[in-house]
Amino acid sequence: MHIHTxxxxxxxxxxxxxxxxxxxxxxxxLRQAAPIIGIGLFLFIWQAVVWLRLxxxxxxxxxxxxxxxxxDVLLDGRLWLHTSTxxxxxxxxxxxxxxxxxxxxxxxxxxxxxxxxxxxxxxxxQSTPVVAYAPLLVIWFGSGAASKVITSALIVFFPLLLNxxxxxxxxxxxxxxxxxxxxxxxxxxxxxxxxxxxxPILLGGLKVSAxxxxxxxxxxxxxxxxxxLGYLIERADYDFDTPLVFVAIVMLALLARVMYGxxxxxxxxxxxxxxx
Amino acid sequence: MLRRIALIILLVAITISVHxxxxxxxxxxxxxxPNIQFAPIYVAIEKGYFAEAGIELTLEHGDEPDGVNLIxxxxxxxxxxxxxxxIAARANGRPVxxxxxxxxxxxxxxxxxxxxxxxxxxxxxxxxxxxxxAFGASYTGxxxxxxxxxxxxxxxxLESIGFNAPQVFCLGGVEAAxxxxxxxxxxxxRLAQRGECGAVRGVRVFNVSDYADMVSNGIITNEDTxxxxxxxxxxxxxxxxxxxxxxxxxxxxxxxxxxxxxxxLPRDPALIAALQAEADLDYDQGIGEYEExxxxxxxxxxxxxxAVPDVDWVQMEILIDTAQLWDALTPGSSDLESWQxxxxxxxxxxxxxxxxxxxxxxxxxxQPIG
Numbered sequence: 001m002h003i004h005t006x007x008x009x010x011x012x013x014x015x016x017x018x019x020x021x022x023x024x025x026x027x028x029x030l031r032q033a034a035p036i037i038g039i040g041l042f043l044f045i046w047q048a049v050v051w052l053r054l055x056x057x058x059x060x061x062x063x064x065x066x067x068x069x070x071x072d073v074l075l076d077g078r079l080w081l082h083t084s085t086x087x088x089x090x091x092x093x094x095x096x097x098x099x100x101x102x103x104x105x106x107x108x109x110x111x112x113x114x115x116x117x118x119x120x121x122x123x124x125x126q127s128t129p130v131v132a133y134a135p136l137l138v139i140w141f142g143s144g145a146a147s148k149v150i151t152s153a154l155i156v157f158f159p160l161l162l163n164x165x166x167x168x169x170x171x172x173x174x175x176x177x178x179x180x181x182x183x184x185x186x187x188x189x190x191x192x193x194x195x196x197x198x199x200p201i202l203l204g205g206l207k208v209s210a211x212x213x214x215x216x217x218x219x220x221x222x223x224x225x226x227x228x229l230g231y232l233i234e235r236a237d238y239d240f241d242t243p244l245v246f247v248a249i250v251m252l253a254l255l256a257r258v259m260y261g262x263x264x265x266x267x268x269x270x271x272x273x274x275x276x
Numbered sequence: 277m278l279r280r281i282a283l284i285i286l287l288v289a290i291t292i293s294v295h296x297x298x299x300x301x302x303x304x305x306x307x308x309x310p311n312i313q314f315a316p317i318y319v320a321i322e323k324g325y326f327a328e329a330g331i332e333l334t335l336e337h338g339d340e341p342d343g344v345n346l347i348x349x350x351x352x353x354x355x356x357x358x359x360x361x362x363i364a365a366r367a368n369g370r371p372v373x374x375x376x377x378x379x380x381x382x383x384x385x386x387x388x389x390x391x392x393x394x395x396x397x398x399x400x401x402x403x404x405x406x407x408x409x410a411f412g413a414s415y416t417g418x419x420x421x422x423x424x425x426x427x428x429x430x431x432x433x434l435e436s437i438g439f440n441a442p443q444v445f446c447l448g449g450v451e452a453a454x455x456x457x458x459x460x461x462x463x464x465x466r467l468a469q470r471g472e473c474g475a476v477r478g479v480r481v482f483n484v485s486d487y488a489d490m491v492s493n494g495i496i497t498n499e500d501t502x503x504x505x506x507x508x509x510x511x512x513x514x515x516x517x518x519x520x521x522x523x524x525x526x527x528x529x530x531x532x533x534x535x536x537x538x539x540x541l542p543r544d545p546a547l548i549a550a551l552q553a554e555a556d557l558d559y560d561q562g563i564g565e566y567e568e569x570x571x572x573x574x575x576x577x578x579x580x581x582x583a584v585p586d587v588d589w590v591q592m593e594i595l596i597d598t599a600q601l602w603d604a605l606t607p608g609s610s611d612l613e614s615w616q617x618x619x620x621x622x623x624x625x626x627x628x629x630x631x632x633x634x635x636x637x638x639x640x641x642x643q644p645i646g
Contacts (some may be wrong), residue, residue: 057350058369139443143406143436224409226439231409231436236359237341238411239627240368 029166066250069243078232080173083251086217089145090255091151094213098206101157103166115165121252126158130216134223143224152216156209163205196273203267210259214252229255299332302512305355306335310538313458314356314604315530316378320519322533329511335537340412353501354512358413359491360627363635365629372501372636375549376513377610378520379492381485381601384417385457387441389462389581389584390478392451397482399616406437406450413493416421417484420621424487446473458598459482466590470577479548490621491614491638492601495548503637513642515610520607527573527595528580540591547587550580573599610638 043063057065062107073079098154103266141147171194179189200213221230229248236244306314317335320326326333336352344353344362348370362374375618379626385403390392394403400422408414441453442463455461461481467473468608484490495516497509523530527550535541571594581589613642615634 056369057348059345070613135440139440139447139449141446142449143438223335224436224440226410226434226436233411235411237339238364240341240365240370242368253370 006159006210013070046062058240058242061246066246069241070247070250073247074245078249079247082227082229082232082248083255084222084253086143086214087255089148089217089220090152090213090259092145092149093216094156094210094259096149097156097213097216098160098209100153101160101163101209102202105161106168109160109165109168117164122158122161125147125154130155130219131222134219136221138224147223148217148225148228151220152213155212155216155219160209160213161201163201164198167201167205168194170201171197199270203263203270207260207263207267209257210263214256214259232266232272284352300508300509301332301352302326303336304586305335305338305346305352305357306332306337307356308363308418309337310335311519312531312534312541312595314537315527315534315595315598316516316519316523316602318519318534318537319517319530322536323519323522325518326362326512326515329515329552331515333515337377341638342374344370347498350498350500353508354495354510356493357496358480358493358616359638360413360416360611360622362491362496363615363619363632364627366637367630367632369620372496373499373502374491374494374496374610375502375509375642376492376495376516376608377491377638378516378608379601380604380607381483381602382413382417382420382455382487382488382490382492383458384414384421385481385483385485386418386421386452387445387455387457387461387479387481388452389476390480391479392473394452394480397421397487398427400452402433402543403451404433404435404443404449406435406444406453407437408441408454410434410437415491416618416621416625416627418454419625420488420490420617421482421484423621423624437480442473446476446636448474455481457481457524459594461518462593462597474593488617488621489617494610494635494638495583506642511644514644516586517608517644519602520602523595524573524599524603524607527576527599528552529613531595533594534595537583542591544584544586546584546589547589551592552562553583556579606643609640609643619638627637 026188046060046063049060051058054060070079104118108118130151133154137147137150141150154175173194173195176189179193184192217228218230218233221228222234225231229252232248233245236248302318308315311494313614315524317333320400321333342359343352344357344365347357348354348357348365356378357374359374359377362372362481363613365372386397386400394400405418407418418434419429423433435450437450437453441455441460445453445464461479461509464476464479468478468539495513497512502509531541531549532555535543577589577592577596580592587619615637619628619631619634623631
């Protein structure tokens with residue numbers, strides 16, 4: 001009761017806002033506008049490089065040239081085709097990789113023997129750059145979406161596996177003992193103790209993996225594809241269409257940002273109890 | 277005739293004048309990875325042809341468009357780039373110029389199993405065709421071949437398979453594959469002979485060059501280098517040309533000189549000894565006894581196989597097949613018709629939106645033999 005009262009903040013009367021709060025308002029606005037300022041600054045530096053002719057325009061085209069090309073491919077439908085192809089592969093790869101990583105990670109966290117068996121294999125796969133085995137995946141799984149989804153899943157798998165193991169093992173043993181003393185079943189220990197305890201670390205891993213999924217799909221598309229943003233970059237590169245290369249790169253950055261933002265949104269929803 | 281003599285005198289004078297001077301460091305951009313197909317360059321380095329021309333050469337491998345951009349921006353002076361890339365690059369504001377057409381025949385073709393029922397390119401209709409990707413020389417060559425046989429891309433099932441044609445073809449993933457005619461067919465045949473290529477026992481290749489005379493891989497530079505330092509271009513070309521000439525006339529010696537550069541080359545002692553014996557023969561006399569270009573080189577391969585039957589000669593075979601693509605009465609020279617054919621294909625594909633002035637895309641002014 002007392003704690004609740006102490007935490008309850010009285011709403012200040014508008015006319016009684018103190019000077020410190022008034023000073024905070026512009027700073028708050030600045031923080032809100034910071035991303036736009038950052039993008040504006042980036043565009044200005046980019047345009048300055050073009051104005052100063054530090055590189056020929058066929059190496060670094062102007063923001064206006066890229067924007068014009070963006071409109072072209074948006075209107076002719078190519079942008080949607082390639083972006084949606086890559087987005088689907090990213091989502092499927094992320095879902096597959098995350099499901100496998102969390103499932104296997106839980107077993108690894110629980111069994112030291114299983115960990116000893118699989119960890120050399122996982123470390124070997126993780127320490128090999130994805131570009132090294134991506135061509136093999138095309139041979140094994142064909143040149144369609146499957147090879148891209150698997151490439152994406154593989155790149156997602158290991159970091160998330162580690163986070164799962166760390167998250168599950170972060171549960172203090174005394175809390176497990178308390179649950180056992182209260183005759184909690186295995187399912188109850190898992191659902192009411194381990195999952196909530198592991199979630200913060202797990203969701204941190206999911207945020208990182210969401211952006212890695214983009215890299216995996218694009219590497220797969222670079223090796224062989226008929227559609228997708230990786231293919232569009234390769235095709236535009238061979239056609240010497242540098243503005244189109246930039247358009248595809250911007251779209252990839254946006255996709256990565258959307259993936260990250262989606263997981264961050266889920267994190268905020270799921271961990272609301274933690275903030276409170 | 278007088279111009280030719282004057283050019284030869286100029287080149288000799290340049291060659292003499294550069295002796296004793298500091299050598300000019302030049303980075304030569306190549307596509308792919310170190311490979312026996314680049315033997316003339318290794319020969320020119322090992323024989324000192326570039327050094328005699330006052331050039332200290334460094335090799336750099338990378339993706340073709342990157343090479344074009346580096347050369348266009350003046351970051352590199354020379355590179356080996358395919359002809360259709362020169363046209364596409366110039367159409368998009370890159371001031372690059374082809375100065376030596378190294379490959380006289382377009383190196384792309386389509387490989388099929390010889391019992392596949394595909395007797396001609398027209399039989400590809402409805403078949404699954406693998407390609408590294410829908411871009412670059414492979415794609416342009418495919419479209420040229422299809423067009424010449426009254427087919428379009430929509431008539432075949434095109435599969436993007438990366439640079440994995442032998443593996444995907446032998447696994448049955450595609451019925452035909454767009455390949456470099458001097459490389460992958462030999463590898464597939466070798467797999468087939470060993471029974472490692474499914475039901476395939478032999479292959480048939482449809483060469484793009486038999487259907488369309490397109491400009492192929494050549495040495496390119498940029499307009500500034502030609503304008504500001506034509507002497508450098510002339511020196512580079514003569515050094516390179518000497519390498520091509522020796523590799524054409526003495527492929528065994530070219531193979532031996534490629535060994536320090538290409539890790540994947542077999543180097544069995546018996547193979548090396550046989551190559552050395554072959555390299556020591558006097559080819560200036562031997563080669564003239566054959567009626568067709570390349571017969572002498574084919575005879576070299578046959579002698580090597582008889583001398584040492586138990587080693588893998590596939591890389592030597594690739595070198596000799598590749599040399600067939602360089603060979604011509606006037607190695608290095610280019611003609612406007614092949615540039616025009618290539619541009620017509622690029623325009624029809626939409627890669628080039630409007631035709632460019634092809635006279636500016638290449639020059640024969642630096643040809644050692646006019």
